[in-house]
Amino acid sequence: MRLDSGSTAWMLVSASMVLVMTPGLAFFYGGMTRAKSVLNMIMMSFGAMGVVGVVYVLWGYSASFGPDVAGIVGNPFEHFGLAGLLPGPGDPNGLAQTLYAGVPALVVVAFQATFAIITVALISGSIADRTKFSTWLVFCAVWVSLCYFPLAHMVWGGGLLSAAGPLGSWFTGVAPIDFAGGTVVHIDAGVAGLVLALIVGRRHGYRRDPMRPHNLPLVMLGAALLWFGWFGFNAGSAAGANGSAGLAWMNTTAATCAAMLGWLLVERIRDGHATSLGAASGVVAGLVAITPAAGALSPAGSLALGAVAGGVCAVAIGLKWRLGFDDSLDVVGVHLVGGLVGTIGIGFLASDTGLLFGHGAGQLAVQTVVALAAMAISGGVTTVIGLALRALMGWRVAADHEAEGVDVVVHGEAAYDFAPAAASGLVASLQARTGAGGPRPEMRRIEEVQA
Amino acid sequence: MKLVTAVIKPHMLADVRAALEAFGVTGMTVTEASGYGRQKGHTEVYRGAEYEIDLVPKVRLEIVLDDADAVDAVDVVVKAAATGRIGDGKVWVTPVDTLVRVRTVERDDRAV
Numbered sequence: 001m002r003l004d005s006g007s008t009a010w011m012l013v014s015a016s017m018v019l020v021m022t023p024g025l026a027f028f029y030g031g032m033t034r035a036k037s038v039l040n041m042i043m044m045s046f047g048a049m050g051v052v053g054v055v056y057v058l059w060g061y062s063a064s065f066g067p068d069v070a071g072i073v074g075n076p077f078e079h080f081g082l083a084g085l086l087p088g089p090g091d092p093n094g095l096a097q098t099l100y101a102g103v104p105a106l107v108v109v110a111f112q113a114t115f116a117i118i119t120v121a122l123i124s125g126s127i128a129d130r131t132k133f134s135t136w137l138v139f140c141a142v143w144v145s146l147c148y149f150p151l152a153h154m155v156w157g158g159g160l161l162s163a164a165g166p167l168g169s170w171f172t173g174v175a176p177i178d179f180a181g182g183t184v185v186h187i188d189a190g191v192a193g194l195v196l197a198l199i200v201g202r203r204h205g206y207r208r209d210p211m212r213p214h215n216l217p218l219v220m221l222g223a224a225l226l227w228f229g230w231f232g233f234n235a236g237s238a239a240g241a242n243g244s245a246g247l248a249w250m251n252t253t254a255a256t257c258a259a260m261l262g263w264l265l266v267e268r269i270r271d272g273h274a275t276s277l278g279a280a281s282g283v284v285a286g287l288v289a290i291t292p293a294a295g296a297l298s299p300a301g302s303l304a305l306g307a308v309a310g311g312v313c314a315v316a317i318g319l320k321w322r323l324g325f326d327d328s329l330d331v332v333g334v335h336l337v338g339g340l341v342g343t344i345g346i347g348f349l350a351s352d353t354g355l356l357f358g359h360g361a362g363q364l365a366v367q368t369v370v371a372l373a374a375m376a377i378s379g380g381v382t383t384v385i386g387l388a389l390r391a392l393m394g395w396r397v398a399a400d401h402e403a404e405g406v407d408v409v410v411h412g413e414a415a416y417d418f419a420p421a422a423a424s425g426l427v428a429s430l431q432a433r434t435g436a437g438g439p440r441p442e443m444r445r446i447e448e449v450q451a
Numbered sequence: 452m453k454l455v456t457a458v459i460k461p462h463m464l465a466d467v468r469a470a471l472e473a474f475g476v477t478g479m480t481v482t483e484a485s486g487y488g489r490q491k492g493h494t495e496v497y498r499g500a501e502y503e504i505d506l507v508p509k510v511r512l513e514i515v516l517d518d519a520d521a522v523d524a525v526d527v528v529v530k531a532a533a534t535g536r537i538g539d540g541k542v543w544v545t546p547v548d549t550l551v552r553v554r555t556v557e558r559d560d561r562a563v
Contacts, residue, residue, distance in 0.1 A: 210502050210503075212495065212497050212502050213497055267496075267499070270499065271496040271499060271501070272496070273496055275496060275497070277497055277498060278498070281498060314499075317498050317499060318499050321499075321500065330498060
């Protein structure tokens with residue numbers, strides 16, 4: 001196989017763009033929390049980058065795309081530490097084991113690693129303001145290994161939910177479609193967010209204390225970064241620099257613009273105001289919905305899908321208030337509902353197989369089964385992991401620490417210098433710790449130490 | 452000596468300052484404050500959830516003057532801060548026992 005330098009360049013750019021989505025998500029979520037826990041919110045995303053990045057190099061890629069084991073998971077040992085994927089003698093570009101024509105295997109790994117990272121980070125929004133950082137980091141490693149990698153394998157790695165599985169031969173000419181991750185990323189993370197919100201429990205003062213977003217410009221900045229990075233996510237999922245990438249790019253924009261307008265319209269009618277938070281939320285809802293469908297719809301179909309997704313998600317975020325669970329930043333309302341709209345919407349709107357274009361209900365049936373299967377897998381696996389971690393480590397910081405704010409208590413930092421006069425001096429803890437012999441003295445101010 | 456305290460709408464501060472300076476007041480202390488009176492606050496909507504924002508932003512002005520000027524200064528502030536709508540604020544006067552200018556240690560009337 002020859003190196004395709006154009007496609008390789010595009011995939012390297014795409015991988016980098018998808019990676020920047022996770023810091024973008026950190027800002028998007030961070031602005032929506034209260035000022036006392038914005039750093040913790042951002043750190044949950046950065047923590048996911050650290051943990052999942054390490055896991056992906058060790059066994060993540062292999063468990064997702066390694067040799068098939070029973071249609072459920074890839075063999076995690078085959079490419080452990082990315083063994084067998086590196087360039088070598090006679091294969092200077094590392095193309096021997098690649099999944100994308102003409103693109104080095106390690107570039108495929110890079111691109112896929114960024115998907116695993118953001119999927120885990122998405123979940124953090126449902127348990128904002130109250131979670132132990134240590135438990136979260138352990139969850140990242142366990143959940144991505146037991147839930148994300150198997151689902152990625154089943155849908156994209158030739159497993160049970162792919163065209164190679166039983167659904168591929170259910171109807172003639174119809175195969176399950178998940179172009180860039182409606183099931184693997186968004187339904188998966190959305191259900192996990194719901195399960196964790198239930199297991200971790202509500203924030204103290206939920207539905208009583210004001211918990212309004214503390215920094216909407218940060219939310220808008222995050223939404224903008226997500227939108228930009230999402231071009232790598234969707235157009236990169238074409239696996240090369242080609243016409244399919246161009247279609248995915250155009251569909252992504254069409255759906256997202258329509259979704260923003262759809263969300264704002266619902267808000268204007270229901271609440272009386274078209275809000276900036278609504279615009280940012282509508283953008284993300286549209287991006288989520290078009291993710292599985294970006295390669296299968298026409299741009300006009302994408303406009304319809306996006307408009308529906310924006311409107312439906314704007315209504316769906318009210319669900320938590322009625323049902324009483326504290327999905328703090330609406331992972332369910334945006335990612336689960338948006339993922340379902342996109343995944344099932346393919347059955348209606350796909351240019352070649354959709355019901356609305358007179359191609360029968362085969363695609364719709366296949367998409368519905370895949371969506372339900374993804375929900376069941378994520379729901380089951382996340383429940384087991386969530387309950388096990390509650391028993392072993394506990395999910396919550398202490399109630400008084402939650403009231404004081406996770407930032408100061410867990411991370412020892414404050415995001416904003418609201419009261420400069422409050423800081424009264426350096427603590428001589430370094431000298432105290434390194435002083436030879438004797439008990440550690442009481443903490444003193446630096447002037448006393450120097451005197 | 453009197454302490455004149457005024458709590459007003461933040462966007463009226465520039466007008467009130469200009470009026471006081473025209474009147475001859477040479478200094479003041481301004482603090483950002485929040486509060487409410489009979490007008491209460493307003494509501495905000497985030498993703499469909501409505502919040503009552505009871506405490507609204509205000510600005511607090513404090514000026515120390517001799518007794519005669521204080522009476523007039525109150526009128527100056529009231530005239531400049533009025534928009535005629537609810538939430539315009541309040542002005543009040545309290546007696547001051549002692550006043551010292553830190554730099555010169557001048558006291559009382561000489562420090563006004």
